[in-house]
Amino acid sequence: MRTDEHAPDWRPEIGGNARDTARNKVGRVMDRTRGRYWLRPLGGGIEWDVPVTDLRPVTTAELLADAVAEANKRSGKGDLG
Numbered sequence: 001m002r003t004d005e006h007a008p009d010w011r012p013e014i015g016g017n018a019r020d021t022a023r024n025k026v027g028r029v030m031d032r033t034r035g036r037y038w039l040r041p042l043g044g045g046i047e048w049d050v051p052v053t054d055l056r057p058v059t060t061a062e063l064l065a066d067a068v069a070e071a072n073k074r075s076g077k078g079d080l081g
Contacts, residue, residue, distance in 0.1 A: 012037060012055055017063060022054040026066045043070050 012018040012029045019026050020039060027039025030047055037055060040047045042063075 010057060011052065012057075017042070017058045018050075018055045019058050019062065020048070020050045020054055021056055022050070023048070026058050026062065042066065 012032075014029050014031065016029050017026060018029055018037065018039065025039075025041070027041055027048070029037055030040050031038040032052075035052050036049045037052060038047045038049050
């Protein structure tokens with residue numbers, strides 16, 4: 001077993017957050033069907049589906065870092081709203 005793997009019995013909760021390790025994106029868990037989870041970007045947008053094997057928990061530090069990165073991206077476009 002690799003040391004960076006999360007506990008094999010961890011499953012994200014609907015409404016919680018998770019990281020898609022294949023895309024290196026964090027999203028809010030919207031639904032699950034047949035071993036796949038549907039995530040939506042934290043700032044809104046189009047959902048994508050992820051197999052449970054590609055999901056892992058998200059730390060508070062990661063959530064903050066992603067929020068800052070998104071804000072920085074918007075401010076570069078002049079969209080601070």
